[in-house]
Amino acid sequence: MKEKLSTLVLAAPLAIITLTGCSMSDQNSDETKFAGTSTTKDASDALLKVSSGIYDLIGVKGKASDGSTGVQECPGKDPKKYFQIFHPWSLRPASASDVEKAMKNLRAELPKHGWKIVEYGPDTSKNKNINLTADNDEKKAGVNVVQMLKDNPPMLSLTVVSGCYKVPDGQKVQYF
Known part of the structure; x- marks a missing residue:
């Protein structure tokens, strides 16, 4: 179990990089979309609601992990003000067919x-896992979903990421 969790943790930055690239950006910019002004706690709560909405769309029963949110720097922005x-x-x-x-x-x-x-198809791994990447401009969020049929047990691995927030004046980014 620890091996699978560490695999997910190591895969998360790759998914985040994918999600914060051009697909989460304005068409003529490599910059991550601005999501607004917020505290890290409020932004975290908002992203958990986005994740919950995605869970509802999955439409099959299963055991969801208790993954918590994290905070990261916005590419090219002041890490004391943006996150x-x-x-x-x-x-x-319960089954591989339910994963599909x-x-x-x-x-x-x-x-x-x-x-x-913005992306759908097999990755370059030996298992040729199916990857789905999607963006939601209204929610200022992106999601990367990896269908891992050859894992034991089979599963979906998801990483949801927000756009770039600015902390309110006089506050600092709280990294967790």
Whole structure:
């Protein structure tokens, strides 16, 4: 179990880099989209609601991990004033067919709820895991979902990441 968790933790930065690249940006900029002014706690609470909404779209029962949110620097911004929130978590449905069904549900349902799928297909790993990356401009968030059918047990690995927030004047970014 610790090995799987560490794999997810190590995979999270890659997913976050993917999500904070051009797909979370204005068309003519490499900058991460501005999500507004917020404390890290309020931004974390907001991203947990986004993750919960994604969980609802999965449409299959399973065991979700208790992944907590984290705070990271915004690329190219003052780390004392700007931050992003990320939330890595996983879902282990009862069967491999439920993992496939969950991914199909997400691919169909995310666009109906304001998400734009910007990438879908197998990765370059030996397992050729299916990856889905989607952005939601209204929520100023992105999600990367990896369908891991060959894991034991099979699962979905998700990382949800916010756009770039600025802390209110007079406050500091709280990293956790």
